[in-house]
Amino acid sequence: MRSREAAEAYIASVCFKHGPPRYVGVELEWLLRSAPDRPGGPAADLPALVRALGPHAPTGLDPSSPALPLPSGSLVTVEPGGQVELASPPIADLGELVAAVESDTAVLHSRLAAAGLFPEPRAADPVRPAHRVLRLPRYSAMERCLDRVGPHGRSGMCSTSAVQVALDAGERAGIADRWAGLHELGPVLVAAFANSPVMHGRATGWKSTRLATWLALDPVRTAPPTSLAGDPAQAWAERVVGTPLLCIRGEGEWRTPEHVTFADWAEGGLPGPPPTVDDLEYHVSTLFPPVRPRGFLEVRYVDGQQGADWQLPVAVLAALSASPSALDRAREICEPTRDRWTSAARHALADPVLARAARELFPLASAELAGLPGAPPALVARLAEITEGRVAAGRCPADDPLPGEPGVPAAPIPTTEGALP
Numbered sequence: 089m090r091s092r093e094a095a096e097a098y099i100a101s102v103c104f105k106h107g108p109p110r111y112v113g114v115e116l117e118w119l120l121r122s123a124p125d126r127p128g129g130p131a132a133d134l135p136a137l138v139r140a141l142g143p144h145a146p147t148g149l150d151p152s153s154p155a156l157p158l159p160s161g162s163l164v165t166v167e168p169g170g171q172v173e174l175a176s177p178p179i180a181d182l183g184e185l186v187a188a189v190e191s192d193t194a195v196l197h198s199r200l201a202a203a204g205l206f207p208e209p210r211a212a213d214p215v216r217p218a219h220r221v222l223r224l225p226r227y228s229a230m231e232r233c234l235d236r237v238g239p240h241g242r243s244g245m246c247s248t249s250a251v252q253v254a255l256d257a258g259e260r261a262g263i264a265d266r267w268a269g270l271h272e273l274g275p276v277l278v279a280a281f282a283n284s285p286v287m288h289g290r291a292t293g294w295k296s297t298r299l300a301t302w303l304a305l306d307p308v309r310t311a312p313p314t315s316l317a318g319d320p321a322q323a324w325a326e327r328v329v330g331t332p333l334l335c336i337r338g339e340g341e342w343r344t345p346e347h348v349t350f351a352d353w354a355e356g357g358l359p360g361p362p363p364t365v366d367d368l369e370y371h372v373s374t375l376f377p378p379v380r381p382r383g384f385l386e387v388r389y390v391d392g393q394q395g396a397d398w399q400l401p402v403a404v405l406a407a408l409s410a411s412p413s414a415l416d417r418a419r420e421i422c423e424p425t426r427d428r429w430t431s432a433a434r435h436a437l438a439d440p441v442l443a444r445a446a447r448e449l450f451p452l453a454s455a456e457l458a459g460l461p462g463a464p465p466a467l468v469a470r471l472a473e474i475t476e477g478r479v480a481a482g483r484c485p486a487d488d489p490l491p492g493e494p495g496v497p498a499a500p501i502p503t504t505e506g507a508l509p
Contacts, residue, residue: 089363092329092351098368099325103381104263109256111178111384112185112406116193116398117171117249119208120200126492128215132170132205134222140203141172144196148224158195160188168220168227169213169246172200178254178384181462182406186399211249211298211391212284214493218242229335229342230374233306236346240305247287248298249392253405255385262412268316269415270379272422273408274389276449278432279442281401283391283485286493295436295486298391302376303429308332310376312429324381329354334374337367378429394485399467400474407456407463408449414456421448437482446482450475 089095122129132140138150144164145153157163161177174196179185197207208214220227220242227245234241258266282295294300302310308331313323329351336343336358345358350371353363363371372382378389390401408418425432425445437443454472457463478484 089354089365089368091354095329095350095354095363095368096322096325098365099328099372100321102383103324103372104257104267104321104385105383106258106260106263107256109258109266109409110180111254111256112180112182112402113176113178113254113384114185114189114398114402115173115175115250115252115254116189117167117173117252117392119169119171119210119213119247119249119392120205121208122204122206124201124206127208127210127213127490128492131216131219131221136203136205137166137170137172137221140200140205141166141196142199144199148222158192160192162189162192162196164196166222167245167249168222168230169218170221171246171249172196182403182460182467183462183464185402186464186467189398190396208249209394209490210284210286210493211296211393212243212287212301213247214286214490215289216247217288218246220246225337225340225342226335229344233334233344237306238304240301243287244298244301244305248284248301250298250388251281251390251392251398251401253387253390253402254382255387255405255409257381257383257385264318264320265412265415265419266409267320267379267381267385269409269419270385270387270405271312271316272419272426273405273449274312274378275425275428275432276422276442276445277401277404278389278391278429279436279439280446280450280479280484281390281393282433282436283393285486289494291494294434295438295484296391296433299389299429299433303433309334309374310378312378320381328368328372328375331371331375333371337370391485397470397474397485400471403457403463403467403471404450404453407453407460410456410460414452417452418449421445421452436484436486437479443482446479450479 120132121127138145143154143156146165147153147155149166163175165173176189257263278296284296284298287297330349333348348357380386408414422445425442431439454475458468
């Protein structure tokens with residue numbers, strides 16, 4: 089890689105794989121607590137995690153581990169703060185995906201419970217300060233780099249969890265619409281599934297403190313695109329190559345150069361040899377936007393959910409993206425809310441514009457899900473239940489306090505749309 093143009097051409101050629109949209113996958117993250125009925129407690133240490141995960145421990149946690157998949161095929165990883173993550177295989181049938189992930193989740197949580205570790209039902213740690221337990225070079229470099237921007241990097245790395253949904257990019261002719269649509273759905277889904285009103289022992293005033301943290305920790309790396317017009321592959325390639333390096337891998341402590349983009353490196357801006365394709369692919373993994381193209385499309389904007397409710401955002405996204413007509417109608421509904429990311433994170437469905445869109449979007453998702461082959465009847469019923477009982481009332485999971493949480497002040501409901509950020 090000896091030029092900006094070469095790097096952009098490579099990224100544009102691999103970031104969207106064309107083909108019929110068939111598969112869905114999911115990554116679930118959980119913060120851990122030391123008692124099932126109260127938040128906090130000592131953070132999980134590495135020996136405890138190694139014992140709990142056994143042969144499923146990732147090699148980054150235990151170099152001697154065989155890193156076996158769980159019985160239904162999901163892989164286990166561990167995030168910097170000790171969050172445990174389950175990554176499903178891609179599966180074409182939604183019912184099969186739900187069954188596989190629920191089965192693997194039960195196995196994983198049973199192993200954790202035997203070691204005295206339990207999933208935190210919120211998407212941000214409600215009690216403990218950010219504490220990194222993984223001392224891998226990647227995370228040490230990330231911490232140093234993000235500390236230059238502000239205080240949010242450590243919290244995002246160590247104290248948050250998400251539901252990440254993986255969808256096929258789709259046929260070439262429809263990729264731009266699919267890319268734009270998944271972004272335009274974002275603020276409404278952020279608001280409807282906001283589940284992190286408390287972090288580090290205080291009510292933050294945000295319904296999705298997790299998303300607020302990620303948007304603030306390094307905006308050049310985490311913000312949504314400034315425009316959804318044009319060729320998404322070229323726009324993504326230009327963003328990747330123009331983003332500053334988070335780190336350069338090497339022996340010992342990895343370097344974290346300041347204000348050096350990948351393009352600068354490719355064009356001789358650093359001493360030593362030019363970057364390789366592998367360096368470029370690694371650099372892509374250090375960008376964390378709301379939707380990240382990785383051949384497939386990785387939707388990263390939804391808070392971690394309580395219990396089996398991880399299925400709901402997966403179902404909504406799968407149903408609304410299953411056909412061009414459903415996605416077109418969803419985009420029409422979400423057009424007034426497409427840029428309201430900050431308001432979604434702060435106010436959730438107390439924002440009247442987001443609430444109005446959600447009251448149209450979720451019945452559409454329920455109807456589309458009911459007609460989706462393989463959709464589990466229990467999931468269809470649960471989505472209808474939260475559509476009628478929660479979304480219609482302008483509420484999200486963050487609006488229901490959990491035992492042991494600091495008091496969460498009610499968000500003021502604005503009297504005018506223009507009063508919202």
